[in-house]
Amino acid sequence: QKEVEQDPGPLSVPEGAIVSLNCTYSNSAFQYFMWYRQYSRKGPELLMYTYSSGNKEDGRFTAQVDKSSKYISLFIRDSQPSDSATYLCAINPWGQAGTALIFGKGTTLSVSS
Amino acid sequence: GAGVSQSPSNKVTEKGKDVELRCDPISGHTALYWYRQSLGQGLEFLIYFQGNSAPDKSGLPSDRFSAERTGGSVSTLTIQRTQQEDSAVYLCASSYHGLAGPYYEQYFGPGTRLTVT
Numbered sequence: 001q002k003e004v005e006q007d008p009g010p011l012s013v014p015e016g017a018i019v020s021l022n023c024t025y026s027n028s029a030f031q032y033f034m035w036y037r038q039y040s041r042k043g044p045e046l047l048m049y050t051y052s053s054g055n056k057e058d059g060r061f062t063a064q065v066d067k068s069s070k071y072i073s074l075f076i077r078d079s080q081p082s083d084s085a086t087y088l089c090a091i092n093p094w095g096q097a098g099t100a101l102i103f104g105k106g107t108t109l110s111v112s113s
Numbered sequence: 114g115a116g117v118s119q120s121p122s123n124k125v126t127e128k129g130k131d132v133e134l135r136c137d138p139i140s141g142h143t144a145l146y147w148y149r150q151s152l153g154q155g156l157e158f159l160i161y162f163q164g165n166s167a168p169d170k171s172g173l174p175s176d177r178f179s180a181e182r183t184g185g186s187v188s189t190l191t192i193q194r195t196q197q198e199d200s201a202v203y204l205c206a207s208s209y210h211g212l213a214g215p216y217y218e219q220y221f222g223p224g225t226r227l228t229v230t
Contacts, residue, residue, distance in 0.1 A: 043206075098161055106155060
């Protein structure tokens with residue numbers, strides 16, 4: 001079993017839709033969870049990070065972690081064409097410096113106007 | 114300030130040739146990481162530098178791959194005798210470990226797209 005699993009999509013939605021992106025992970029001891037957004041031909045940029053279980057909201061984006069299910073989610077409300085990108089979940093297993101991030105394969109999202 | 118920069122942005126090389134990829138981290142960032150992003154494989158960790166030393170080289174796929182960092186700043190990833198399976202986007206990231214708290218954001222560069230023909 002891979003440490004992080006993510007459905008690659010692609011996912012196509014109309015403008016204004018609510019988008020749900022998800023990852024599962026294998027080790028219940030993992031602690032820090034991130035979502036990166038990557039536009040075509042660009043490097044990933046950090047969108048949000050969360051620690052342990054619960055929700056974190058930032059504007060139209062909500063990150064959710066359910067440690068009991070080993071499931072992480074990113075919700076995008078009122079999606080916009082500018083949200084069209086690949087979304088990568090990532091884990092910093094122990095929240096330590098110098099740790100390689102473990103990435104999902106990314107979900108490609110397309111929002112049509 | 115300036116972000117992480119990488120050069121070249123694109124590199125096409127013939128199988129068997131050596132290539133060098135360069136990364137300029139954000140000024141003052143002590144940690145530097147190399148990742149590889151292949152189609153269908155996601156991002157894979159290659160090597161981590163703290164200052165000029167590399168305490169974690171566990172992701173380098175073979176001895177054809179090497180990296181160095183000088184002056185605690187610029188890093189070069191070298192691939193010798195390139196193979197077609199080396200074709201990928203090579204991403205560099207840096208972070209600042211002087212921050213208090215447990216979280217250390219990694220800032221990524223735009224990557225070098227390597228094509229081996």
